[in-house]
Amino acid sequence: MAIHSSNNNYFYIMFTSSLLFGICSSQLTSNFYDSTCPKALSIIKSAVASAVAKEHRMGASLLRLHFHDCFGCDASILLDDTSTFTGEKTAAPNLNSVRGFDVIDNIKSQLESACPGIVSCADILAIAARDSVVSLGGPSWNVGLGRRDSTSASKDAATKDIPSPLLDLSGLITAFSNKGFTTQEMVVLSGAHTTGQARCQIFRGRIYNETNIDTNFATSMKSNCPSSDGDSNLTALDVTTNVLFDNAYFKNLVNNKGLLHSDQQLFISGGSTNSLVTNYSNSYSAFFADFASAMVKMGNLSPLTGTTGQIRANCTKVN
Ligand code: HEM
Structure with missing residues (x-):
């Protein structure tokens, strides 16, 4: 009995401390609106x-x-x-x-x-x-x-x-580590550039001046981004499958087909993040799993909770 009761105490302590830890480590819960706004x-x-x-x-x-x-x-x-x-x-x-x-x-x-x-x-x-x-x-x-x-x-x-698209690898690592992200999380989150578009003015410098770029890719990008015109012309960030959320972004980087300077910085000669890029270019499932975890972490960055802040009635204005 004594052993049984000390076991109970042990489990009680473990249970309450894990609850407390859970509350302290994240005040957000996925069922938050279940009773107040089920739809x-x-x-x-x-x-x-x-x-x-x-x-x-x-x-x-x-x-x-x-x-x-x-x-x-x-x-x-x-x-x-x-x-x-x-x-x-x-x-x-x-x-x-x-x-x-x-x-x-x-x-x-x-x-x-x-x-x-x-x-x-x-x-x-x-x-x-x-x-x-x-x-x-x-x-x-x-x-x-x-x-x-x-x-x-x-x-x-x-x-x-x-972060600016003109940053080099070390600058990207610092920008994300300032917010508590590891280098691996910075790389996997950059995989978001598997979809969406960028303006010519953002990547002109890369396609006209950089040497670590696939020649055919650079030539084809120049047709929609003249050297001194068309600043707001749009081009897909992922030249292969832009409307799909897949790991093509990383395959592009391995082939020197990153559109932004900051994209290609993740895979440069002798770069410390090359193996991460190669790994994600070979594994859809590793990219998806790590991207999802990093997005959860991003969503938890310094939220206002409890009685701080407010619930705006109109997202564009303070109540
Ligand atoms: C690593 C550092 C990053 C830099 C330097 C960067 C920079 C940029 C730039 C310059 C553009 C194009 C903007 C324009 O031409 O108007 C862009 C687009 C985009 N970025 Fe990033 N980004 C970074 C990380 C991320 C992350 C972490 C995410 C999301 C998790 C993200 C999601 C996107 C998406 C989806 C687009 C396309 C948006 C659209 O088409 O409307 N980016 N980014």
Whole structure:
């Protein structure tokens, strides 16, 4: 009996400490809206599916919107400028580039009709990113929920935190490690560039001046990106299967067909991340599993929870 009861105590301690650890390590839970807004997930899923069916690129745009929000995960990216702050929409990495705001606004108005004041814009962004990846044929993951929305935004923070496409490998590693990511997570998250598009002005320098680029690829990219014109002409980030979420991005890098300077930096002569790129280029399943885990980690970056922040009624404005 004594042994039995000490076993009970042992299990009790283990159980409560794992519960406490669980609560401390992540305050987000995937069933957060189950009782308060049971239709939330299905409303978002079907709105994303129809937006992606209408335009495949929207899947890429919604994924990127979550990434650019998430170096904070508080929907600050959705706020319009006010007299008290300049928001993130006009920060250099976002200006004339991030998109998908209409889809988020549409989802928010459906959710406000179904359950007013309950579902945060930050959670909408996190779920829409996951559903977008799934819509394009990529992996799924459990999205922890319960994020709340910021009451402010910072153009300067967005400019500082979001990595530039002109960074070299060491700069990319640092930009992600500043947010707690390993080099491997930085590489796998970059696999998001298996879908979506980039503007000529972003990759012109690479296709005209760099030498670690496949010659035929560079020539064909130049036809839609003249050396001194067509700044906003769009080209697929993944030259092979752009509307599919697959591991072709990594195969392209191995073949020196990365579109952005920062893309090709992950596979350069003697580069420390070459073996990771090769591994993902050979294994769909390793890419999918590691991408999903890294997205969960990204979605957990410094969310507002509990009574901090607010649930915005309109994602573009503080209540
Ligand atoms: C590794 C550092 C990264 C850099 C330097 C970078 C940079 C860029 C740039 C410059 C563009 C094209 C923008 C334009 O021409 O308007 C772009 C597009 C995109 N990025 Fe990244 N990115 C990075 C990582 C990521 C991550 C981690 C994700 C998501 C997990 C992501 C998702 C996307 C998507 C999906 C697009 C296409 C968007 C669309 O077509 O609307 N990127 N990125």
